[in-house]
Structure formats: C-alpha cells, structure tokens
Amino acid sequence: MAVPQQGNAARRAESDRAESYHAQRRLSVFKASPATYAVLLVVSALFFVPFVLMISISLASDQTSAENAFTVLPTEFTWTNFTGVFTDTGLPVGRFVANSVLIATLSAFGQVLSSSLVGYAFARLRAPGKGVMFIIVLATMMIPAQITMIPQFLLFKELGWVNTYLPLIVPNFFTNAFNVFLVRQFVSRISKELDEAAQVDGLGHFGVYRRIILPMMWPILTAIAIFTLTHAWGDFMGPLIYLNSEESMPLALGLQFMTDTSNAMQLPPWNLVMVGSILLTLPMIAIYYLGQKYLYEMNLQGGSAGVK
Amino acid sequence: MTNAVDAPGAVRSARRAGRRAPRRKASRRARKEAMYFWLFISPWLIGFLGFLLGPMIASVYISLTEWDSFTPPEFVGFANYTKALTEDPVFWKALSNTFYYALVSVPLGLVIGVWLANLLNKRVRGRKLFRTFIYLPTLVPLVATAMVFKMVLAPSGPLNELLGWFGVQGPDWLLDATWIKPALVVLSAWGAGGATVLLLSAMNGIPRELYEAAEIDGASPWRQFWSVTFPQITPVIFFNLIMGLIGAFQIFSQVYILTVATGSVGGPNNASQMMVTLLFREAFSFYHFGYASAIAWLLFLVILAFTLIAFRTARNWVFYETEVR
Secondary structure, rough: OOOOOOOOOHHHOOOOHHHHHHHHHOOOHHHOOOOOOHHHHHHHHHHHHHHHHHHHHHHHOOOHHHHHOOOOOOOOOOOOOHHHHHHHHHHHHHHHHHHHHHHHHHHHHHHHHHHHHHHHHHHOOOOOHHHHHHHHHHHHOOOOOOHHHHHHHHHHHOOOOOOOOOHHHHHHOOOOOOHHHHHHHHHHOOHHHHHHHHOOOOHHHHHHHHHHHHHHHHHHHHHHHHHHHHHHHHOOOHHHHOOOHHHHOOOOHHHHHHHHOOOOOOOHHHHHHHHHHHHHHHHHHHHHHHHHHHHHHHHHHHHHHHHH | OHHHHHHHHHHHHHHHHHOOOHHHHHHHHHHHHHHHHHHHHHHHHHHHHHHHHHHHHHHHHHOOOOOOOOOEEEOOOOOHHHHHHOOOHHHHHOOOOOOOOHHHHHHHHHHHHHHHHHHHHHOOOHHHHHHHHHHHHOOOOOOHHHHHHHHHHHOOHHHHHHHHHHHOOOOOHHHOOOOHHHHHHHHHHHOOOOOOOOOOOHHHHOOHHHHHHHHHHHOOOOHHHHHHHHHHHHHHHHHHHHHHHHHHHHOHHHHHHHHHHHHHOHHHHHHHOHHHHHHHHHHOOOOOHHHHHHHHHHHHHHHHHHHHHHHHHHHHOOHHHHHOO
C-alpha cells in the first residue's frame, strides 16, 4: 500500500493539476521500469528503421545503391537525386506531382462544398422523410467500394471519362456518408438561437447556411479537407483503374511505374524511388502537423467509440 | 430576392400560427422548408442514386451474367457464384489468404497497440518523443510504405545484406510463397501507431480513483492492467477491431505493389492472392466483369458476416460504463 509521504503537505498547496500529477506518480501501475524504457527504445528504433533507409538510400549515388543496397551510411552522399528524380527517370515526375496536387485539392474542395450543404440540411431543416434519408446515409457506410467499382468503371467508360481525372474528382462533389455524418453532428451542437435570429432578420435557409452556419463550420470542414486530401493523395487503386497515360498519373501511381524495369535482372533505381517516396510522404506529414487540432476535432465528432 | 422580403413576414405569421393556427400558412412554410431540405441534400441524393444505388443494382445484374463489356451480356444465373465456390481453386486460395491476413494482422496490430499504449501511459520521460516515433509511420502514404518494404525485401536488398553479415543466405522474400504473407503482416504492423494513439488517449481518460482503489486492495500492476485498464479500453479495442477487419479484408495496394514485379499480381503461385486483387485481375485484366462482380458480392458477405460476429460477441467482452450506472 502506498504511504503518503512527508513532503506531500507542501505539494498539496500547489494547484489541483500538480496534485493530481503527483498523486498519479505514487501509483505503482504507472511506474516506468528500465524494461519499459528498453522496450520503448527498441520499438521506436524499429519503427524508425524504414525512415532511416528511405532517407539514406535517397542520398545514395547510383554506384553505391547498385553495388551495395544496404546504405544506412552511404559511402558518398549526394543531393543530386532530389533533382535527378525529375530528370533521370524517363518519367514526367514533375507532372505526377502536379497531377496529385490537382486531384487532391479539387477532391477536397468538392467534399467540403457538398458535405457542408448536405450536413447542414440534415442538422437544421425539417422535412417529411428526413429520418429515413438519414438512415440510408448511415447504411451506405457499410457498402464496400468494391461492389460499385465495376459498374462505376463501366459508367465512366461510357461517359468517355477513362484516362481523365474526372472519375477521381467528380464523385467527391456528391459527398460521402461519413462526411455528411460528421458535419451533421457538428452543426447539431451549434445553438439554434443565432439562425433563428437571422431568420427573423430576413435571411432565408440558404442565407442562414451561407452567412451563419458555414463560417462556424470551418473546424470540421478543415478536418474533412485534410482527410480527403490525404486520401486522394495516397490513392492507388483509383488511378490504377482509370489512368493509363503517363501524363495524367498522380505520384502514387507514378512511383509504381518508376520501379518497373525493362528486364528482371535490372535493378529499379531505388535511390530515385526513395526520393519519390519522400516527395509522397512529406506533404502528408506537413498537413498532419498543420491540421492536428482539427483532426482531433473530427475524432471528437466522429465519436470514435468514446475516444477523447 | 423574394426570400428576403417574405421571410420576416413568414416568421411573424408563424408566430401567429402558433396561437391561432391558420394551418395553410404554416404548411406552406413547412413545404418551403422541405423543398430546401431536398435541394440541399440533392448532391448526396444524386450521388447515392448515380454512384451507389444504381451501380449496386447493376452489380447484382452483372454478377448474374457473363460479360466482357464488348459483346452483349449473357444471363447465366448463379453460375458465377457456383464457379467461385466450387470450381475456381484460386478463389478459395484468395479467400483463405485474405482470412489469414485479416485474422493475423488485425489482432497483432491491436496487441502491439495495447502493449505500447500501456507502456506510454506510465510516467515515461520523453513520452511525447516516443509517441511521435510510433505514430509517424501512420502518416506515410501506403504506396510509399510499400515502396520502402519492396526495396528492403528485394533479393539483394538491405535485409538480405544484413543477414549476409551473419552468414545467413536470406530468401527472396517477395518471390517466396512462404514469406510473402508474413511480409504483408509486418508491413501492416508498422502502422500500429494509429491504434496506439487512440488507445493511449482512452487510457488517459480512465479515472485515477480506480487505480487507487486497486492499489489499496494490493493488486499488482499486472492485475491492475487486466482488471482496470483493459475493461475500460475495450470500446476502443472493439472500434479498432471492426475498422481493422473491414480494411484488412479489402487489402489491395500493398499486395499489388509488392508482387506486381513477379509477373502476375498476387505473388508466386497466387501465394498472396487476396479477394480484391483477384477481383481486380478478373475485372481489369481479363474483362470477366460478371465473375468479378460475383466476387465483390461474396467479399461483401464475408465482411458482413465478420462484422455481425464481432457485434454478437461484443456484449461478452466490451465494457460500457453506462450499462453499470
């Protein structure tokens, strides 16, 4: 049993926060043993190894990576790969990046626009049949994308959209169930007094959405934008199905083409592929750190099983 | 325009409606609101009809036909389903591989997640730093992760180089039927940080009094973990289990990237053929749209069955505080 120590009297004088911190310190279950540190150090190191390899190989010269692939410490460092990735792969890598940016930003714009409209309606407007519609929204979350993949492909092929960005972008303008749910939850928590007052002052339903609710929605819309950006940026299967010309590929798919070699004996240019992987990764890390608190917001709204 | 002029009047008349109930005006306002509702949800509604419900119905029909999209579809009844379930050995291989992957990688990821979260929940110096290191991999796009693993596991890649130092001749991991699935599991374990962070925040929310009481009763840290921490985090474990299983059954990109160089997607002798890679190959390489649609529906049934089983068993092990109160 833990015995209260002498020094605690003085500590109790401190703020509640400090007190609870020190109270927590007494509990044996929170005691970190050397084994705790050992495990955490080993695991963190293991989790970091792929990053180390990604960076070190990206800095390796062609000779180093061809002779000895295990270049945690390349014999000669070179930054030329970071420009070489755009010039030496025989693929339009600059185009890949531009395509990725275009697809991801337009997708995010579409999701933000459509989910805010639909979520607002489900949170605020009354209409017969609304309950049923919302149940349908929730039910559609259960349908795996593979079910609709083939008919959608045939539809887009019929429309002549194959090998354009449209199949990857346009569906985002029709929102998805999860984002509708997030916006609806968020708007439901905004007090109704403001929009009632605005209606008295003569704003219609669209006016209330545009002038009152939309400006207050930005935390959840930022979260949705980040989520969509991340998803569209990293999507592999969609571009693989719809895009077959090099000029139109996003980076995620283009990387795969970078590893294709003309014959089995030839090694892929791993140093350039790793530079490409870094190009693919860095924006996602940057976006995460910029938008961290909004993602937290989304977790809260999504109510992911009571996660704080 | 008319809106702005009408609305104040409408609100005032609605107030009067409350008292004297001239039904017609109230219902006109309600009809207008309902019209706006349908207008506002029209993006979702059009998407639902055009990109979901329509394609779903089409998918059912296509799955009952033999169709290459160039010649007219031929109605074959349930032949595609019986072909998958009774004739096609690759389907069963893909099904069992998908089961193997889902039932190994998801529990493994959760065990690692709970274990790491429990360690990070102690008074560790540099907790934030450790947490960052463990979470960072989940920010890496799957394609980049797969590229790094493909490079590490290449025949003359870093891993075999390392094994060579110890005189071990490493296998050609991605070309070897024994190793390809474990490689996919290791790749998924690298993303265990996502679950770790969710579990850690759940652990932070556990009331300290519970531990104090357990401590006074003389419970060991081990016992405190199983009797206090674990029951309190079961809702988060359950959430991660469901999402993890749904995701794992749909595994595609990693398999494609890691095995496409071996000639056909799905690895040597279909050793890592999964439900979705098989579906993709049947649809977009062979143009067997009917058969591929049947596979999609079978996949849906598998996911549905596992989700239902998970929810069924949940009441036996998932603890919700509200039930006690």
